[in-house]
Amino acid sequence: MKRLVIIGASYLQLPLILKAKQMGLETHVFAWECGDIGEKEADYFHPISIIEKERILDECRKIDPDGIVSIASDVAVLTVSFIADNLGLIGNDVKSSVISTNKYLMKQAFVSNNIPCARAVLTDGISPVDLSDLKYPLIVKPTDRSGSRGVMRIDSDTEDIMSYVRNAVDLSFEKKAVVEEFIEGNEYSVECISYEGEHTLLAVTRKFTTDAPNYIETAHIEPSGLDPDMVMKVERTVKAALDALEIKYGASHSEIRINDKGEVFVIEVGARMGGDMIGSTLVRLSTGYDFVKAVIDVSLGNKPEVFGEKMRTNAAIRFILDSEDVKVYDRLLKDDPEMIVEASVEREVTGNVTDSSTRKGYFIIASDDRKKIMDYLP
Secondary structure: OOEEEOOOHHHHHHHHHHHHHHHHHOEEEEEEOOOOHHHOOOOEEOOOOOOHHHHHHHHHHHOOOOEOOOOOOOOHHHHHHHHHEEEEEEOOOHHHHHHHHOOOHHHHHHHHHHOOOOOEEEEHHHHHHOOOOOOOEEEEEOOOOOOOOOOOOEEEOOOOOOHHHHHHHHOOOOOEEEEEEOOOOOOEEEEEEEOOOOOEEEEEEEEEOOOOOOOEEEEEOOOOOOOOHHHHHHHHHHHHHHOOOOOOOOOEEEEEOOOOOOOOOEEEEEOOOOOOOHHHHHHHHHHOOOHHHHHHHHHOOOOOOOOOOOOEEEEEEOOOOOHHHHHHHHHHHHHHHEEEEEEOOOOOOOOOOOOOOHHHHEEEEEOOOHHHOOOOOO
């Protein structure tokens, strides 16, 4: 029996664990022990934090795995590449993973390769930051976090910029932040699978967020609604970005904006499957393609199944941020329950939602009728 190491045990990794077991693989899951679902579902659970790369490597030498993988976690990307490099397994090299998990290094790679992106400066929150070359509005974000943590919009120099910068720096693992120009336009994300440097676009997702200043994601829908010509333009831009970051294997999740002139700008790229159940659930529902299986296949050194759009329907996820979102879910239960694929909704919504990790639940819906789907989105 082949053995697969999975980095992370949260609910985000559950589709990966279950799919690997379905494929007849022996699963070895590494994570800090805290009662997450992956601890129970794994064939073997190893209670080691995902950032303790050397300890995980020592255990992996004993396991002798055939592959290593993680989905929807930027933190795990570095550990996966480190282990793969040391054991001769399939994975992106360490240099690529360092760049793709650091927003400033990523920006430098884009600029060097003429990938359209926002101009930015790096700050440690201590020295004064020179913003004279940037145009307002601006966005402040930690260099190495995801899920809208520490993200703040700044509309003018009359705001207390350094307080926002210090907050972002405090949330950063490396204690640095980027301040970049805000790109106007609708937000989209792009899911790809790569094998030996060949990239295949699987889905473009329309993203919905709260307004300034935090831009917390409230919903996603596939397909995006973009016309075919624009999808081709997005595909060319994203594939060039993946090449610039030297991402050659596995899933990738690219976030882009398209302005009113039809110009595509790359905001950032993750060398992993998109979170918010975009990669693990929405891609499969909207296209019929088993993205999770493809990620496992690549980690084992097998060329993934060819993407042929087996089906095409509409799929979306909406998140619960407040009591109004709960009312939308209740209307769905009453009027269109057959659309519900999955749901986890907190009835008593208390406390403020400050980033993606503090949202109060979600529901996933699918239908051939796009208009009906849109009726339940923000």
